[in-house]
Amino acid sequence: MTKPRIVVVGAGFGGMAVIKALKGAHADVTLIDRTNHHLFQPLLYQVATAALSPADIATATRALLRHHKNVTVIMGEVMGIDAPGGLVKVANAPDLAFDFLVLATGADYSFFGKERWAPNAPVLKTLDDALAIRERLLGAFEWAESHAGERGISQGLTFVVVGGGPTGVELAGTIAELARSTLARDFRHIDPASARIILFEAGPRLLSAFPKQLSDYARTALEKLGVEVRIESPVEEIDSEGLTTTAERISTANVIWCAGTTARPAARWLGAEEAGNRAIKVEGDCGVPGHANIFALGDVASFDAGGGAVLAGLAPVAKQQGAYVGHLLKARIAGRTAPKPFRYRDRGAMAVIGRSRAIADFGWLRLTGFAAWLTWSLVHLMLLVDFRSRLLVYVNWSWAWFTWGRGARLLTRASPDTYGLARRGGRR
């Protein structure tokens, strides 16, 4: 019997769970991703704020899958799908033939049709994004130190985060700590603690997926760290000089965009029906309607959770769906009956606010403060993909916790001009 060819697109939580479940399956599996690494996205904000190095939270995909002898890993960008021909089109590389296809391409940030904001509002989705934000944050303080007393300093040291979801809250809290603690004693001409950090949220409260009591705690905790929190403040314009909401104008050279995502364009590759966020509307087994051999999961899939709701774009959803689809394919290849439709098991959610506060909602238990932070830390350490990452993150966290320092305060490009500091200077 010839081995069926399975192609998995995307090496995020969902794609990796598929591969794991397919271990030992009688199949030729190909995993294709645009990058060469599996990234632990929940800690990406710590790379952006100089607490961790990229290698602490990312590992070469083919090293992780060394012992999965039925898997070939390809680094490449998928450009489209020829569903009737069973081909995945790859940019600058040969097409990949498939008998089964799993789409786990994830989501990207969305500016809701205001793409012109993008150059002035970096997002946080890839390692490259995180390093660019790190350069911008650290560069702003360096620029201010050599231009102390000039006009434009307060604009240069105003940091705006748009979007009060978990990433926005985590970033705003960590930037505040960076300015108020880590950097506080390192400058002679400026006071980093005078930096303004403002968090804008369009809706009525932060972390809207959590119970109101936990949202309120998060807001208070952020404000204690020195973050100005503005709710019900939709952004109307972002330009190179700053940002405008319905209520005010903020002069700033540093806006970070954490508001809203859209699925990557896999639905268009297939001509499949899209949900509002462009995700593929999938069936109860994560199958794409009209394509018996194509599945979609994680952020690129819109899964009806009943009662008009769809599953949120969370790591645990992608992981569970990935494991489900992997087992389904294994059963199908072996000629066994398919499993029952997918059901998501909600094990709770957490968000962290700075170095010793967090919120956690396990349904039967709600935690805030240090207990939640300790839980968050331990859970995230255990979720990291391998022993090396766990050890490095643990070492870095311990060092940072005791010294209030940040280990990865690096600007790696050649000259300060590269950071747009000159540009920012010229803007005065």
Place this chain on the structure above:
Amino acid sequence: MTKPRIVVVGAGFGGMAVIKALKGAHADVTLIDRTNHHLFQPLLYQVATAALSPADIATATRALLRHHKNVTVIMGEVMGIDAPGGLVKVANAPDLAFDFLVLATGADYSFFGKERWAPNAPVLKTLDDALAIRERLLGAFEWAESHAGERGISQGLTFVVVGGGPTGVELAGTIAELARSTLARDFRHIDPASARIILFEAGPRLLSAFPKQLSDYARTALEKLGVEVRIESPVEEIDSEGLTTTAERISTANVIWCAGTTARPAARWLGAEEAGNRAIKVEGDCGVPGHANIFALGDVASFDAGGGAVLAGLAPVAKQQGAYVGHLLKARIAGRTAPKPFRYRDRGAMAVIGRSRAIADFGWLRLTGFAAWLTWSLVHLMLLVDFRSRLLVYVNWSWAWFTWGRGARLLTRASPDTYGLARRGGRR
């Protein structure tokens, strides 16, 4: 009494030693550097070969100098010096006034007038250089895996290092290990161990600063690792298709240039007399002739060691000269007599070849093999600038030693095209 203003240019080994010696001095000290970090250059090749992360060997300069209350750190690029006016000219930032000036700007790679080679022959001097080389090395294997069997694969997997000094030897050895051990089991379509690694040296032997017996050992050790060593092979041409020596033509997409350095242009800033490598010819106290208040040290200084020889561009030379100049300035400020002329204390030299071989020459003792490697490892761990770096490097080395892995196998840019893989593909 007004405090004298001391400006130090360059935060390498030399500049940092000046600052350290000036601790507590009654002076306003300003340290200016193009980057925001002090870099432990001897381990930079390990960042280029994915063994260490940038943050493991680099630390924010202002964090290191937090407790040096008389020091201001400025990130900026020096463009020139107005010696009579006592001003250092900074790009895009205010000038810095000085009463005393210390130039510790270091060296850069030189193509000996063949600057057209630069685009096809990256160098290894900064963190940015190291990351670019890492992307190129890892990208070459990724590209080959998705184009297996096509023409151009052997060109893509041929790695040429030019220059048989310590950096060239360390790089060639580590690239060979990367291909033969770390990556060996991770690919399905190509055999990374089939990659060619060639080291070219124009002179009659590798590591010419060491005794011949140690050079010979290094060559044998490299060849055991699978490196083709070509001595007496000066490079005649480097282009986008490969490299030509007097004896042969090598098709390769990957040339790394480790041959020869030239001082940064500080001599021209002052109109001072230059040595052949453009370094400033300094006096016995590291003073620049004709400028009683200006000093130069490390790679940017040419120091007469007697008998027609000049001190080599080594980290210990820069460190000892930095400490000397710092103490000299401290004495002068305090009105004490100046110290005797500088004398270099040679404490020996080491070079490493792969994961368990090295050579060490302490004059009274010469080591090769595992003993030398263990010595090298311990000495370099201790020389790292802070506890955090030591701990992280130790953790990474231990992990790598036991698993044969490399922790920082990351391509962080968005798509494989960015690595010139498409370009390389188009070159077939």
